[in-house]
Amino acid sequence: MKVVLQRSKAASVTVDGKVTGAIDKGYVLLVGITHEDTTEDVAYLAKKIANLRLWEDAEGKMNHSILEHGGAILSVSQFTLYGDTKKGNRPSFTGAARPQVAQPLWVAFNDTLREHGLRVETGVFGAMMDVAFTNDGPVTILLESK
Numbered sequence: 286m287k288v289v290l291q292r293s294k295a296a297s298v299t300v301d302g303k304v305t306g307a308i309d310k311g312y313v314l315l316v317g318i319t320h321e322d323t324t325e326d327v328a329y330l331a332k333k334i335a336n337l338r339l340w341e342d343a344e345g346k347m348n349h350s351i352l353e354h355g356g357a358i359l360s361v362s363q364f365t366l367y368g369d370t371k372k373g374n375r376p377s378f379t380g381a382a383r384p385q386v387a388q389p390l391w392v393a394f395n396d397t398l399r400e401h402g403l404r405v406e407t408g409v410f411g412a413m414m415d416v417a418f419t420n421d422g423p424v425t426i427l428l429e430s431k
Contacts, residue, residue, distance in 0.1 A: 296418030306406030311356030317366025326430035331397035
């Protein structure tokens with residue numbers, strides 16, 4: 286599993302002109318799932334994201350998690366994180382899990398984040414989405430489960 290985490294001041298995702306998820310401060314998560322991913326990967330990354338210290342304390346050091354600082358999650362499925370560009374100019378997406386595998390794991394990931402006490406808004410799995418956000422910092426972190 287790969288997740289691109291971007292700390293955000295505000296974010297939303299729109300599908301067919303309708304907002305499907307929106308947050309104020311928090312994290313935008315672009316979530317990619319590959320063939321070998323399991324619920325163990327889901328649990329590992331959800332716990333890691335909930336506890337990452339990416340928010341500043343009174344001294345300006347990143348010492349607070351999103352649970353301590355407050356905020357929400359906007360989770361967007363993103364199979365293109367497994368795009369392979371080593372050959373040619375067109376990415377190969379054979380590394381991305383098929384929808385019947387990826388969707389249940391993405392849903393489980395979002396549910397696990399909620400179990401950690403986070404409010405989670407989402408895009409729509411497999412849809413063409415417009416994602417808008419204001420990157421805060423900017424802070425962008427790449428997380429992988431393996």
